[in-house]
Amino acid sequence: MRDYKNIDRIFQENLKDFEVFPPNMSWDAIEKKLIAKPVKRRIPFWIKLSSIAALFVVLFSVGTIYLLPKIDFTKNFLIENTSIIKADKTDTITQKKAVNKSSNTTNYNSLNAENKSLVIEATSFNNSANSLEDEKEHKTANNKLQLNKFLISDSNKNPFNITEETKKTANKNSKFTVATIFAPIYINSFGDGSGVDSQFKNNPTSGNSSYSYGVKLAYQLNNKFTVQSGVNLINLGYTTNNIYINPSASVIGFSNLSAEPLVSRNAVSTSKNTAVNASNSNTGNLNQVFGYVEIPLELKYNITDGKFGVNLVGGFSTLLLNKDEVFIETSSFSQSLGSSNNLRSVNFSGNIGVDIDYLIHKNLYINVSPMFKMQTNTFSKNSGSIQPYYLGVYTGLNYKF
Amino acid sequence: MGLNKLIKQCAKNDQRAQKEIYQLFAGKLYSICLKYSKNKQEAQDNFQDGFITIFNKIGQFNFEGSFEGWLKRIMVNTVLLKYRKKPVLNIVTEEIPDEVIVDIDDDEISLDFLLNLIQELPDRYRMVFNLYVLDGYSHKEISEMMQIAEGTSKSNLARARAILKQKIEIHQNGLQSV
Numbered sequence: 001m002r003d004y005k006n007i008d009r010i011f012q013e014n015l016k017d018f019e020v021f022p023p024n025m026s027w028d029a030i031e032k033k034l035i036a037k038p039v040k041r042r043i044p045f046w047i048k049l050s051s052i053a054a055l056f057v058v059l060f061s062v063g064t065i066y067l068l069p070k071i072d073f074t075k076n077f078l079i080e081n082t083s084i085i086k087a088d089k090t091d092t093i094t095q096k097k098a099v100n101k102s103s104n105t106t107n108y109n110s111l112n113a114e115n116k117s118l119v120i121e122a123t124s125f126n127n128s129a130n131s132l133e134d135e136k137e138h139k140t141a142n143n144k145l146q147l148n149k150f151l152i153s154d155s156n157k158n159p160f161n162i163t164e165e166t167k168k169t170a171n172k173n174s175k176f177t178v179a180t181i182f183a184p185i186y187i188n189s190f191g192d193g194s195g196v197d198s199q200f201k202n203n204p205t206s207g208n209s210s211y212s213y214g215v216k217l218a219y220q221l222n223n224k225f226t227v228q229s230g231v232n233l234i235n236l237g238y239t240t241n242n243i244y245i246n247p248s249a250s251v252i253g254f255s256n257l258s259a260e261p262l263v264s265r266n267a268v269s270t271s272k273n274t275a276v277n278a279s280n281s282n283t284g285n286l287n288q289v290f291g292y293v294e295i296p297l298e299l300k301y302n303i304t305d306g307k308f309g310v311n312l313v314g315g316f317s318t319l320l321l322n323k324d325e326v327f328i329e330t331s332s333f334s335q336s337l338g339s340s341n342n343l344r345s346v347n348f349s350g351n352i353g354v355d356i357d358y359l360i361h362k363n364l365y366i367n368v369s370p371m372f373k374m375q376t377n378t379f380s381k382n383s384g385s386i387q388p389y390y391l392g393v394y395t396g397l398n399y400k401f
Numbered sequence: 402m403g404l405n406k407l408i409k410q411c412a413k414n415d416q417r418a419q420k421e422i423y424q425l426f427a428g429k430l431y432s433i434c435l436k437y438s439k440n441k442q443e444a445q446d447n448f449q450d451g452f453i454t455i456f457n458k459i460g461q462f463n464f465e466g467s468f469e470g471w472l473k474r475i476m477v478n479t480v481l482l483k484y485r486k487k488p489v490l491n492i493v494t495e496e497i498p499d500e501v502i503v504d505i506d507d508d509e510i511s512l513d514f515l516l517n518l519i520q521e522l523p524d525r526y527r528m529v530f531n532l533y534v535l536d537g538y539s540h541k542e543i544s545e546m547m548q549i550a551e552g553t554s555k556s557n558l559a560r561a562r563a564i565l566k567q568k569i570e571i572h573q574n575g576l577q578s579v
Contacts, residue, residue: 007501007566008534014515015436015535022431022448027423030452034419 052301056314059299060350060374175220177400179230179367183392185210187236190387205386208237208287212294212392226300226311234294235323236390240286243328284330290343291323298351311355313369321345342379349373349389357398365398405464412460419456426469430476436531437480439520451479477536478546484524485547501562503569510569518568525549526561533558 187207214232221227298315324339353371360366374389404425410418431448438444455475462471519527528547532538533554540558544551 005503007503007562007569010503010510010569011515011519011530011534011565014510014512018436018512018516019428019432020435021428022445026427026431026445026449026452027420029449030423030456031416031420033449033453034414034416034456 049303052312056299056301056312056352059314059316060352175401177216177218177220177226177228177365177398179216179218179365179396179398181212181214181216181230181232181394181396183212183232183371183394185212185234185236185390185392187238187388187390189238189389203243204241206239206241207388207390208239210235210237212394214294216396216398218300218398224302226302228298228300228313228315229296232294232296233291233322234319235289235291236388238288238290238388240288243284243286284328286337287327287329288340289323289325289327290321290340292319293322294319294349296351300355307359309355309357309359309365311357313351313353313355313371315351317349317351317373319347319349319375321347344377344379347375347377349375363400365400367394367396367398369394369396404468408459408462408464408468411456422455422459423452426472429469430472433473433476434480435516436519436535437477437484437528439524439527447480447483448476450483451476454479477532481528481546484528501566503566514572518565521568522561522564526557526564529554529557530561530565 186209189205189207212232212234214230216228216230218226218228294317296315296317298313301312303310303312321343324343326337326340328335328337351371351373353369355367355369357365357367370391370393372389372391374387376387378388379386407418407421411422430451431444434444434448434451435441438447455472458475462468519530522530525547529543532543532546533540538546540551540554543549543554547554549557
């Protein structure tokens with residue numbers, strides 16, 4: 001039948017139920033390609049994240065548990081100490097007797113003079129005592145000078161040597177990143193005790209705010225994992241509060257101080273009022289200041305890509321002691337007591353934290369990384385169950401080669 | 402097995418489920434390929450590529466709306482991607498008629514003949530004619546899908562209609578003269 005029709009309708013009507021099956025070989029071809037290119041198995045995000053977290057916990061545990069020698073806090077080194085103190089005691093006592101017979105022994109609240117340490121108050125108007133005092137001061141001044149020299153040479157040596165090395169290695173591979181680091185540090189501790197002497201076990205202790213700085217080198221293993229290391233200098237301060245100080249000439253021996261008993265600088269000025277001051281003890285603090293060269297080894301896992309990168313960080317640090325001094329502080333004076341002998345020269349910390357970086361230009365990143373670092377075998381003896389940790393917000397400028 | 406369960410199994414790369422989905426929709430999807438492609442051989446190639454894309458992306462289907470519609474869109478897009486890049490001489494006709502009427506004898510027109518006419522159209526005319534006339538897309542949608550101007554889509558359609566009319570008339574006249 002001939003008819004005039006809209007051309008669209010001709011096609012629409014005829015092709016409405018158009019259905020043709022493909023040749024059988026089509027499925028074979030599709031099946032072959034599907035087997036050759038299996039769909040990548042999708043691992044749920046939470047499983048990825050929790051397994052990474054578990055990995056970091058393992059690293060953290062390795063840092064805090066297995067890398068440190070067993071610390072036996074009960075083991076006391078008193079035999080050694082008391083003998084030294086005894087020797088000192090006899091010396092000072094004889095001096096004291098010869099010079100002035102008005103000597104007092106003050107009983108400290110938390111102190112047992114018989115067992116652990118000794119504080120002998122030696123009041124003296126005598127010239128010989130003064131000369132002794134001068135000699136001691138001279139010694140400590142020398143010690144300080146040596147310490148300073150060491151610090152200067154140390155701070156000069158380490159970071160710069162490393163940057164040179166890193167530059168050399170970085171040039172070989174484009175996956176390297178170098179960064180400068182600065183971080184305000186807040187230190188505190190778990191457990192009871194004082195780093196100065198176990199007699200202050202029950203005294204309140206507090207950490208001082210401090211800082212850390214250094215350089216970091218990172219190597220990207222793949223697009224998710226990065227290994228990072230570096231060298232930081234870190235200064236830590238630790239305060240034992242509520243120490244009673246008799247502001248007269250005192251010979252102090254603490255079990256964990258290697259300095260010989262010191263005659264307080266105040267000896268002369270306050271000694272005239274001995275009778276009054278002996279009963280009005282001042283409250284003061286013991287400040288233990290120590291510094292380390294920190295060599296961290298950390299693994300970083302990238303959670304997000306793009307301009308803002310969020311990473312999880314876990315690992316451990318080796319800490320090499322490079323500064324150690326104890327000060328006694330009251331409202332009226334501050335006095336160095338020498339260095340501690342219970343700080344281990346090498347100890348470790350377990351590190352865990354987050355790292356957020358932001359791309360500012362081509363190869364240049366800034367990063368902010370809040371980290372929690374728990375120190376392990378900081379003190380070798382006589383410190384109670386003290387376990388220092390520190391929190392730092394590490395900021396840095398990163399350059400990727 | 403329900404369709405939704407089949408889809409989920411496919412997302413897990415279950416080969417048996419994949420074959421079932423294939424058998425359910427192969428006819429409809431292959432027909433699309435025949436209409437949109439230049440010939441049978443290209444239709445088969447496009448069909449295979451489209452189905453592989455479907456199985457790779459089946460995990461992204463969100464179970465809202467028709468699954469068949471989703472499959473058809475992927476198939477059409479697969480073909481469009483292939484022909485979109487090929488340049489076509491763009492003839493802008495001054496007058497674009499809304500309707501093209503052709504003198505036709507229904508009994509003499511076969512489905513194969515019409516399909517052949519479509520396949521013989523230049524690539525872009527064929528795309529636009531299929532999208533607009535057979536699958537009901539608007540010129541605006543076509544311009545977005547094919548990344549061309551709306552005016553181009555309209556003129557392509559007009560050219561397609563003109564070619565088809567001419568070919569049908571030749572066919573009819575040929576039959577008459579026999």
